Amino acid sequence: AQSVTQLGSHVSVSEGALVLLRCNYSSSVPPYLFWYVQYPNQGLQLLLKYTTGATLVKGINGFEAEFKKSETSFHLTKPSAHMSDAAEYFCSGGSQGNLIFGKGTKLSVKP
């Protein structure tokens, strides 16, 4: 069965620190992999999407994700956290039809 797993339901970083949000997928999930962000009381917004053949995918607001087939991972990073990055982040993927979503990681940014 297809699955997307996010490690850590809550991550807290200091402003200016590296952000690393982890996502692992089952081998049947690609070729579609995405990260979405949900700000409080809002719907989900697309942050970035995996493109077949790429290893590093750039998204909005300075976020990037690295596709590692050998580790079945698609971790999200940002070199320097900003207060406005505080939100919930969802990894998702699928091979056809509907997308499967991870349970989300809530990112807190401390001043």
Add this chain to the structure above:
Amino acid sequence: GAGVSQSPSNKVTEKGKDVELRCDPISGHTALYWYRQSLGQGLEFLIYFQGNSAPDKSGLPSDRFSAERTGGSVSTLTIQRTQQEDSAVYLCASSLGGPGNYGYTFGSGTRLTVV
């Protein structure tokens, strides 16, 4: 429209009543999806419409849940005889074709509270 529109934004209903949730997708998007978001549970797939094909209803949790999409555009999710466990945020999304090329565009959701 410019985005995916959902109505109502909030709905409080009494246990046992029926509710209808509406989704107006982006014009021209052939695919429409319903998900349910419960606290700490991520997004649970409910149903998926693609063009004129039969919908994928594999995620509907019980026969109290149904959805239709009229004219390839607006969709209504109906929950009959609501239960307290139906309380959640119901999210609608649409996409141009399947999800692979462009991902989804989500609406802001309908927060359903069953009392």
